[in-house]
């Protein structure tokens with residue numbers, strides 16, 4: 001399993017619904033491993049080249065969660081600005097506004113539906129990963145001025161093409 005880097009086409013595509021949540025279990029396990037190796041706190045299927053609507057979350061150190069066909073059903077009106085990075089955008093950090101609290105419905109890798117309320121870092125990470133399923137990157141969420149600041153770095157990544165980095 002390889003990490004897909006910006007500007008790979010799959011990162012800009014809307015991912016497809018997963019017909020059977022149980023079918024992602026093997027992928028999800030490999031994604032958790034990759035996420036932990038790279039010290040990420042979340043990894044979405046398009047980031048490993050799978051255009052499917054699921055992601056793994058690892059905000060808590062020893063607990064991972066799989067979200068299949070996730071849907072945000074409620075968002076707080078309060079927004080929080082904070083810095084974000086992305087395993088698909090190495091050495092890029094951008095400040096992104098996100099809803100402070102969200103309620104999310106999804107299925108886990110055993111096919112069980114669940115709903116959780118997320119705050120803080122978990123709320124931010126879930127919104128970031130869910131964006132990936134819609135072909136949206138954190139750099140798409142910043143204003144022109146902030147984008148300008150990272151434009152040189154994005155050029156370098158673009159020049160490298162949609163190269164992938166293999167997992168160690």
Ligand SMILES: [Zn+2]
Nearest residue numbers: 085086087088
């Ligand atoms: Zn990301």
